[in-house]
Amino acid sequence: MPAKANILAKLRNSLKGTQPVADDYDVALVTEPWRYPAGERIARLRQLMEAVHTETHLTSTADWPALLEQLLAAKQLPSLLIALDTPHGAQLAAHFAGREGLPQLKVYNRPVEAWKAELFDATPASLTGTLGAIAATGSLILWPDRHEPRLMSLVPPVHFALLKASQIRDNFHQVMQEQQWAAGMPTNALLVSGPSKTADIEQVLAYGAHGPKDLIVLILEDA
Template sequence: MSAKANILAKLRNSLAGTQPLVDDFDEALVSEPWRYPPEQRVPRLRQLMEAVHTETHLTTLADWPALLERLLTEKQLGSLLIAPSTPWGAQLAEHFAGRSDAPHLKAYDRPVEEWKAELFNDTPASLTGTLGAIAATGSLILWPTREEPRLMSLVPPVHFAILKASEVYDNFYEVQQQQQWAGGMPTNALLVSGPSKTADIEQVLAYGAHGPKDLIVLILEDA
């Protein structure tokens, strides 16, 4: 018998003659104190996120590309990393199609080893979708995929995130239940409330130490 099989056998044998504990979990304890009327979810989310240096904007499915263009201009961001195969990437590419004044849209379409220097040193901003948000904690839910790897939201100094207002949930427990997280999760499932920050050095708060220094959330009210 292998060492692994021997350990597992001991664990199984240790349960002999025992009785499982009654499952008396009360989901109300982790959900009821953090429920909000539907019309309060987005305002609460914005309040909590803006309190920790996150920038939020209300917009629509039709208007967000124009808003993003204005923000890119105001912040003097000449290029943007997108995932062209996602709905957001495709919509933005169409918005800028054929325009000589458009910012340079970069696609995350190669292994990171092939363009690591450009990604880390010459990619000032990125755009990703989200899986929703949590009103109770003021957090975005990021769910990295093959099209939108974790580095898209981690490396560029400015991160733009698309959030559907209809996908702002009351609390974390509700998210897990409604989206059936138990059925499978990615390597990284992230809750993000604001840009990267630290006060490790002399207790001086600094942004951008371990990720984006600016987080900008575009909330689509009709989606």
């Protein structure tokens, strides 16, 4: 008997007297979007993000500048890149105004060619807003624009991101429908679940290979 026929015969004989395993696969897992009670979205998001080395903090619209100040001091960060033309950038600048001994606030208000060396070599941290987050995947939604270009969240080793709890949604489909993504996409929409990491070299996990090595999310619960 040819080898192929012999192998197939053994496989058929091995099934004699057995019963097929009942197929209890839940098709809804791939056909229906994941949903969570409103009160569980924050916990779900934090669980998934912290599992991939993201740091999260709960705070409020009024208190986040003070918390960020504490984090900058704890991490010994001498400067922070902000977008002054955004509401959160202006709020942080007002919190820092007239006070000594605080990290320098750098403003992203120049073409990258005019300060590339400083941006890449002497800007340890940045602060950006977010467009929301997805509880099902533990992902932030970043929507770079002229105020907060993509390099703000890509180049500095530490990225602080502000997230309004009211903008956390269950799943990606819900986000696209509510925000009408089909009506106008940016050149670069991003879903970010954690700091940059790779295990390409000898399968050793390293952070910061293609972007920030630390991602810190400040969740504004009263927003």
